[in-house]
Amino acid sequence: VAADPLAEALARIVGPADCLTDPDLTAGYRTDWTGRFTGPARCVVRPGTTDEVAAVMALCAAAGQAVVPQGGNTGLVGGGVPRGGEVVLSLSRLVELEAVDPVGGTVVAGAGVTLAALQAHALAAGWDVGIDFASRDSATVGGLVATNAGGTRVLRHGDVRAQIRGVEAVTAAGVVVDRMTRLPKDSTGYDLPGLLVGSEGTLAVVTRVVWRLVPPAPERVTALFGLASYDDALTVLGEVRTAHAVLGAAETFGRAELELVRRHAGLAPPLRADHPRYVLLECEGRGAVEALARVLDGYPLVAETAVAVDAAGRAALWAYRERITECINAEGVPVKLDVAVPPTSLGRFEERVPEVVAGMAPNVRVLSFGHLAEGNLHVNLLDATEAEAEAVEGAVLTLVAGFGGSISAEHGVGIAKRRWLHLTRNPEDIAVMRAIKDALDPHGLLNPGVLLAPAADG
Amino acid sequence: VAADPLAEALARIVGPADCLTDPDLTAGYRTDWTGRFTGPARCVVRPGTTDEVAAVMALCAAAGQAVVPQGGNTGLVGGGVPRGGEVVLSLSRLVELEAVDPVGGTVVAGAGVTLAALQAHALAAGWDVGIDFASRDSATVGGLVATNAGGTRVLRHGDVRAQIRGVEAVTAAGVVVDRMTRLPKDSTGYDLPGLLVGSEGTLAVVTRVVWRLVPPAPERVTALFGLASYDDALTVLGEVRTAHAVLGAAETFGRAELELVRRHAGLAPPLRADHPRYVLLECEGRGAVEALARVLDGYPLVAETAVAVDAAGRAALWAYRERITECINAEGVPVKLDVAVPPTSLGRFEERVPEVVAGMAPNVRVLSFGHLAEGNLHVNLLDATEAEAEAVEGAVLTLVAGFGGSISAEHGVGIAKRRWLHLTRNPEDIAVMRAIKDALDPHGLLNPGVLLAPAADG
Numbered sequence: 001v002a003a004d005p006l007a008e009a010l011a012r013i014v015g016p017a018d019c020l021t022d023p024d025l026t027a028g029y030r031t032d033w034t035g036r037f038t039g040p041a042r043c044v045v046r047p048g049t050t051d052e053v054a055a056v057m058a059l060c061a062a063a064g065q066a067v068v069p070q071g072g073n074t075g076l077v078g079g080g081v082p083r084g085g086e087v088v089l090s091l092s093r094l095v096e097l098e099a100v101d102p103v104g105g106t107v108v109a110g111a112g113v114t115l116a117a118l119q120a121h122a123l124a125a126g127w128d129v130g131i132d133f134a135s136r137d138s139a140t141v142g143g144l145v146a147t148n149a150g151g152t153r154v155l156r157h158g159d160v161r162a163q164i165r166g167v168e169a170v171t172a173a174g175v176v177v178d179r180m181t182r183l184p185k186d187s188t189g190y191d192l193p194g195l196l197v198g199s200e201g202t203l204a205v206v207t208r209v210v211w212r213l214v215p216p217a218p219e220r221v222t223a224l225f226g227l228a229s230y231d232d233a234l235t236v237l238g239e240v241r242t243a244h245a246v247l248g249a250a251e252t253f254g255r256a257e258l259e260l261v262r263r264h265a266g267l268a269p270p271l272r273a274d275h276p277r278y279v280l281l282e283c284e285g286r287g288a289v290e291a292l293a294r295v296l297d298g299y300p301l302v303a304e305t306a307v308a309v310d311a312a313g314r315a316a317l318w319a320y321r322e323r324i325t326e327c328i329n330a331e332g333v334p335v336k337l338d339v340a341v342p343p344t345s346l347g348r349f350e351e352r353v354p355e356v357v358a359g360m361a362p363n364v365r366v367l368s369f370g371h372l373a374e375g376n377l378h379v380n381l382l383d384a385t386e387a388e389a390e391a392v393e394g395a396v397l398t399l400v401a402g403f404g405g406s407i408s409a410e411h412g413v414g415i416a417k418r419r420w421l422h423l424t425r426n427p428e429d430i431a432v433m434r435a436i437k438d439a440l441d442p443h444g445l446l447n448p449g450v451l452l453a454p455a456a457d458g
Numbered sequence: 459v460a461a462d463p464l465a466e467a468l469a470r471i472v473g474p475a476d477c478l479t480d481p482d483l484t485a486g487y488r489t490d491w492t493g494r495f496t497g498p499a500r501c502v503v504r505p506g507t508t509d510e511v512a513a514v515m516a517l518c519a520a521a522g523q524a525v526v527p528q529g530g531n532t533g534l535v536g537g538g539v540p541r542g543g544e545v546v547l548s549l550s551r552l553v554e555l556e557a558v559d560p561v562g563g564t565v566v567a568g569a570g571v572t573l574a575a576l577q578a579h580a581l582a583a584g585w586d587v588g589i590d591f592a593s594r595d596s597a598t599v600g601g602l603v604a605t606n607a608g609g610t611r612v613l614r615h616g617d618v619r620a621q622i623r624g625v626e627a628v629t630a631a632g633v634v635v636d637r638m639t640r641l642p643k644d645s646t647g648y649d650l651p652g653l654l655v656g657s658e659g660t661l662a663v664v665t666r667v668v669w670r671l672v673p674p675a676p677e678r679v680t681a682l683f684g685l686a687s688y689d690d691a692l693t694v695l696g697e698v699r700t701a702h703a704v705l706g707a708a709e710t711f712g713r714a715e716l717e718l719v720r721r722h723a724g725l726a727p728p729l730r731a732d733h734p735r736y737v738l739l740e741c742e743g744r745g746a747v748e749a750l751a752r753v754l755d756g757y758p759l760v761a762e763t764a765v766a767v768d769a770a771g772r773a774a775l776w777a778y779r780e781r782i783t784e785c786i787n788a789e790g791v792p793v794k795l796d797v798a799v800p801p802t803s804l805g806r807f808e809e810r811v812p813e814v815v816a817g818m819a820p821n822v823r824v825l826s827f828g829h830l831a832e833g834n835l836h837v838n839l840l841d842a843t844e845a846e847a848e849a850v851e852g853a854v855l856t857l858v859a860g861f862g863g864s865i866s867a868e869h870g871v872g873i874a875k876r877r878w879l880h881l882t883r884n885p886e887d888i889a890v891m892r893a894i895k896d897a898l899d900p901h902g903l904l905n906p907g908v909l910l911a912p913a914a915d916g
Contacts, residue, residue, distance in 0.1 A: 104800060162620065177890055178886065179887055183862075183867070185608055185612060185864065186867060187867060187870065192887065406645075408646040409641070425637075425646060428633050431633075436653075439897035440890065
């Protein structure tokens, strides 16, 4: 094969071992975690420093070459894999992790640091990370920032945007922008960190961040409840809040999701009986166990409970929730929706989805689970043809919009949801987003086609 | 005088009673609260609806007429008063306040709603507002959003940006952008609400918001401590945090500020003796009183304490902190700095400021007070000539930048701090901000000269 002069020039920047063109070596960078999104890449570059990222971007800008930034490649909306010959810019080598600032409670982390590494680093310094989710061993800081990731601790500590004090980023033109502010209050100009969080690699390439840490919980208790319905789940949630227990997590799944996890992950039944709805609650802080006990004591809505306070017991309960995603993948390639509705609408939403699906695609299986307190459900469609998937996706997301909900609560819009953006973002809003995109990436080289349609000249 | 055709056209939109050209009637809109910033206005318009705001902006855009949005005119950086014949767009009539969503804990509020009105409305519905500060009766939602205001509760509930779920805004061209999302998780596209918060009226005119409320504290205890130094203050703050008391506020001031408040506001001494440093702590939640008592019990750093649990007693203690600003104004027109340094640098900062000032302007008095936990001090310079003020301001802000601090923690950049922006924002960062400004306000009609230099063609 003829050598690619651009790839050769990129290899001179990052070193030949970190500019990959061999299809066998690039395969893992070209297909997403679900297997649903895949495409050709011109090459994969893995710069080792911010300056190398800047040089890569400058070279690509000069060549009019589109770039797809990539973190741990655990995204679910096709936002981090190539579509048509882009350069894949892997930030996986930016694994710098500075010492924790013990007074301010912040840490500087490179985009390639995994969530698990960040957590271990924080805990070793007597702090904790306010974000957690199942793909913590692969997902990276850069990807968390790009998607404004959520997970299981949002109700206590907020989303990723709430954790980010400062950013360093490289523009489409290859300019390094340093806004590495560490202060809790520094309202000097536009909120660039907040704008880049959730921008899905379309405005700039985030290379480092100042991450705000949280104090570790002195005590933690995890309980799995068997309940009859979403409405009962919300009532219990309200009781726990009224009891002034500090709620650390409130997750939910149903009978079908539990069956799937038991089958594929080989887990024993968590409770004696089957229940239509399961809720995994975690309370933290001094007195958490007593507070939870007060709520549970003779509480008629809760049919059964498993409670754990030690790490092993808590992990065993969390496994029922955290292994759902991988067990769905074991059944096939799912179409993944990440929606939110006002929590009080969850019961009605649960009724309507099967009606909508049954009318269009009777063989499609729907599995859903997620974050109860925010009404954020991960709706997975299995066994759908492409045509069925599109029709069902459109119908479910239209339903979500009708509830005043979100079509993308924490995974991002990516390629997968772009066509549905109009359901919850009006033309004026999209025009403002387009103006910002064109201002920061005038030639449409950064992750083209993600979130917004590619520019006409891109 | 000849009639102004633009003012006449604006009067047809908002009604003649709400388009003011008489200098006596516009005077209150043309001078800021400190008396330091003032300028001529072409007219003052007070639209009563979002559609009227849009029509005003469209008309001004067509005429190439610059506009200064204004809230309660309590700003301290000259960002809300005219400089040279702009149209002042007062949002004071947008006082819509919808019923509180009792489950989601949100409320829709117009830009003209005062903070006090928002607080009363929330409390009546069993909720509270996470923001509070002394000018609550005049400051409005629109101004709070424009400046990303802070205040006394930031350490517990975050800044204004953390409270805002959704916004409705009118662009420079007069287009209404509706992003009134109410959901806790809705990561669908760029964070326009977060971008507009803190943009000081330079990107769009915010007309309504979805404000996230917080649960009211079940119990609250306020304590005023007499201490020897900032370092002792930080040690006590750390003790309270370690005792797992929920800290609601941590304010600070010194001997000179207390003397000023006693003199002008006629307040009795709060403690038996004088102390170099005072700290006002508030703890909230069940067990707050006991938690604070445990910390205070025989704690050697605390020389004296006044404690209050009832509303009247708490208000009496808060008066020593909240009345400082008005008492400074009673002494003269201050030059106001709003800086933050890492809290551990507060002691060193306090030593260095008088040295810097004494060398340049020996007659200038420096008064400072503020938010201990964030290291956010309001530094007021009294009795300075214009030349002294500029020299001292530059020297103090350079000192702040040297500590890795913020030159504008919660008041905004406005006109007052624009010339110092380069101290903590590098050229690449300012270029990105400029690109965003130019994208959303290409003709530079929105609050020209605030935050960024006026555009060449503006």
